[in-house]
Amino acid sequence: MLEHYTEAFVLGNKTSKEMDAQIVLYTRDFGKVAAKAKSARKMTSKLNGHLQPLNFVSARLIEKSAGGQRFQIVDALTIDDKQALNKNPENAQKFLNIAEFINEMTFEAHQDLRLWQAIKKIFSPVGESLEEKIIYRGLLKILGFDPEHGSCATCGNSQINYFSKTEHIFFCGKCAGKIGDNQLLLI
Template sequence: MLEYSTSALVLDAENSGEFDKRVYLYTKELGKVVAKARSARKITSKLAAYLEPFNFVRIRLVEKNGFQITDALSFGKAEVSRQNADFLQFIKEMTFELQPDKKLWFFLRKKKFAYCPALKILGFDPDFASCQTCGKKTVSYFLKTDQTFFCRNCAFKIPKNEIILLESLKV
């Protein structure tokens, strides 16, 4: 049984069982972690308020047959918006468990969520990409399911809910 104490950003939380939650965290030392929060849905839970998306928390995890959250304390919160919720979902889908990335952590810590800098940190630099379909060097969209870039003209063939617009989100 190992115990970890680290800083984390809550990416997502899902109900699990009658009273538990499955919480997706991006931590400074461990990278993405999926942890169980026992009884987090009970009205008397001391953890419930801290384990909501957008919260930055100081968290204590115990690893035994998976991670379990034993303690959490909030030390900040990112702006709650639909755009930021989509961005947190993007980070959840594009990162692997237990693969820490300090650059990504410090980028997330700034609370200025933008796709282009995040893609650069994750190794998908739009500046060096070309359109998957026509080969154009100017890309405007990213398809996360295939991890490919597209120009403005070719992106119209892809469903809008699957692609990410890069131009308006550059920092």
């Protein structure tokens, strides 16, 4: 069993009926990590409060070498408490959508410091407005789908406006309208 300390951003928190909560973190040191937090639910105790989506935390993880889930969160302390939300409460859902997108588009245990830096920048804005399309285009580039070099998967148009989260391909506005896929992201 190994113990790690890492900075992390909380992408998601599913508190189940059992006592263990399933937390998805994007960590500086390990990339995305799905971990359980024991007894998070009965916490009036502090841990679950720190493990809320969009929080930056300093996390202590236990890594098991074999059997069951690899990581467990044993401690977490908020570094930056929903900075983005506090500055722009009306943007809460937009920030949650971006966090969900990062969760959907990443694999576990792939460290990516460029993505980590992008996450820090996106979710700790200093008062600037949330330009969603610019954020998504920047994230796609980091994730290896550079919109600058993309073209519509149907007609080849280099003017692209949508990205398919399921197929990982781009579409122009015209062709996207014909598909009507709700997995399409406006970029």
